[in-house]
Amino acid sequence: MAPRLERFVSPGKGNGLRATASIRRGELVYSTEPLACCVSNRLARDVCHHCFTRRETLLRCSHCKMARYCNISCQKQAWSGHKRECKCLRSLLPRIPTDSVRLAARLIFALLSTSKGSSEELYTLEEHESHLSSMPEQKKQGLSQLASMLDLYLQQEVLGLAQEMTSALPPSCQEPLSLIAKVTCNCFTISDGELQEIGVGLYPSLSLLNHDCRPNCVMVFEGTKLQLRAVRDINPEEELTISYIETLSLTEDRRRQLEDQYHFMCHCQHCDSQDKDELMLSGDEASWSLLKEALPRLEGQKAESDWQALLESCSHLLSTIGANVPDDNLYKLRITDVALDASIHLGLWEEAVKYGERTLPVYRQYYPDPHPVHGVQLMRIGKLQHYLERIEDALDTFKQAYQIIKLTHGDSHPLTTDLLMKMEECRAEMDQQSSIARRHLSRTP
Helix, strand or coil: CCCCEEEEEECCCEEEEEECCCECCCCEEEEECCCEEEECHHHCCCECCCCCCECCCCEECCCCCCCEECCHHHHHHHHHHHHHHHHHHHHHCCCCCCHHHHHHHHHHHHHHCCCCCCCCCCCCHHHCCCCHHHCCHHHHHHHHHHHHHHHHHHHHHHCCCHHHHHHHCCHHHCCHHHHHHHHHHHCEEEECCCCCEEEEEECHHHHHCEECCCCCEEEEEECCEEEEEECCCECCCCECEECCCCCCCCHHHHHHHHHHHHCCCCCCHHHHHCCCHHHHCCCCHHHHHHHHHHHHHHHHHHHCCCHHHHHHHHHHHHHCHHHHCCCCCHHHHHHHHHHHHHHHHCCCHHHHHHHHHHHHHHHHHHCCCCCHHHHHHHHHHHHHHHHCCCHHHHHHHHHHHHHHHHHHCCCCCHHHHHHHHHHHHHHHHHHHHHHHHHHHHHHCC
């Protein structure tokens, strides 16, 4: 365990993690592999189930027909963790259990494995909160259904292993409902370098991190490895915090999501001051209310990948109602972002860069600290500018992205390496253009 953090009792929050020494922003505080993880069902065909790399073509497990791998090497390395899961998946075909059920089962298999030692000494699975006692009855019923699915899923594999499970699992995890509740409350969404969700995982010690809507640390992933990095200078004995949710929302909405999902009311400084709410709701209320009401319909079109209709809807809203609302308004920003996504999917690069550039000043206001979301947005816009041969603009945007990404992802992360390569490409192209221009001038009489 790195000596830079330690467990402590955080006033009003319970368990937490704090720094044992000064930490500079951008420094790697902690790095760990998951105790258990799985690729999300919706991306099961697109992501390697061992290294979590996206690929266009993947080898498929010939038995369960679900797990996919980059190559034979990934498949062999994954087999020790997949062999029990494979049997369970085959027993349910063509049904596929939910991500949380598969993760809970993988956790059991990891704990049953004699080769899986407990390297997570800060926080044991037994100590993880299930929050069942404070959970609304409706949510508890939903978890009960998942627990029943877990029982059914495990039926084939754990037959005759009851004794082994009793000795390997903590008492509070032997009951399916409690285990499912612990998993859903404490798992982390695993994302790729561009912050797109690819899976879920359990990282027990980092479950000690408490939430803040303006945290001093961020988490990024390299494959399944979770890296905790500081985004502000942190003093010895200062608590380390992360955000459990996407923070670009109104205080009321953030608090509701945190209470529904994690069972606490947030009283961080950002929430208690509600310092960005007025800006997020700037402009004519009658107009932005219509934008807010349109969002569920737009999200539905996005879920159906109806990109043409989606872009037409966004374009109409932004050119009519949106004209009365400043770009800072939260709902206008969301619709502009949706228009950006739709334009990219349709290959309309001029449209995409127009929408993307409108979001950048707003992102700068809402993400005052180095934040992966801001860095990735800059990188996306830089790639569009580069494709459209706006080389100087692209280099400037890439430089802004690099100032963020080098702190949030670190120098060795693949996204940082990709960004440095893009910057070098821009410089080389600018040098080539200058060289051509000089030769042209030298030939002019």
